[in-house]
Amino acid sequence: MASPLQSLLGNESSYTKSFQIFLDYSTEHQCMHEFIDTILQDHLTSIGNDKSELNVLGIGSGKGQIDLHILSYLKLKHPGVSINNEVVDPNVEHLKSYRELVAKTPHLENISFTWNTMTASDFKDKLDKETEARKFDFIHMIQMLYYVEDPGEVIKYFHGLLAQNGKLLIIIVSGNSGWERLWTEYRSQLCYTNANHYVTSDDIMKTLDTFGLKYQHFDIPSTFNITECFGANNEIGDLMLDFITETINFRATAPPDLRDNVMALLRHPDCSLEKDEKFLFNNTFTAIIVES
């Protein structure tokens, strides 16, 4: 029987809305900023080989908040160098917000932006048609490998485009996060598009090991305050549930057993910490820095 559930990924504006609620109620971006400020910035110094130009590629950049933070450090570490920043994301609304953010952010001179409203695989096809081979000094894939058909192939292809001394940054939910716990239990019932949506840092590091690539990884604790999920008639809670389950209107459309079991697991100590009457979902993620 066809699943009554509709994938959130097929509906751009629903996805954009739920993702924004996730960002508003989680420490995701704050923790990424701290990681960039404390760890990543040192890794950005050695890229580029003293060239007068740096080529950067962001895949699945979303609204660009994290990209601009990384770019500010690239400017700082490589003063006077021009930066070509290639942006790839199929979500029109996200790229519109990214452009608006660029328009109002000062000190972006020396950085040019090329917008590619397309998936990683369409961008690969675009590059394959170009006559001159492209190389990038820094590539990032931040919280996006869930959405590609074959994460291993995407990593292999884009890693192959790194210039000498280049680096690839992958950020993905951690193998010890609440996400992993939820997916282990309910992947088969929630999985109605393609199985690769449920990758964690453990899967990615196994893939990198298989390819024989050298990398360092950093687990970054983060939480998602999901308390609103447990209130009645709560639009914010509904959007949170949609993001967590990648389903449009999960509360209303999921079979009652599945809905109740998922909700019970979300508040279980395996997934969330209960503190001051709040449920803080374990949103730990892992940043992996891969050498060229």
Ligand SMILES: C[S@@+](CC[C@H](N)C(=O)[O-])C[C@H]1O[C@@H](n2cnc3c(N)ncnc32)[C@H](O)[C@@H]1O
């Ligand atoms: C969870 S958001 C992360 C956005 C941003 N990197 C951040 O951390 O704020 C995932 C992004 O991946 C994009 N995306 C979805 N499928 C993609 C694909 N096949 N190739 C590239 N990006 C994709 C989505 O449109 C969305 O902007």
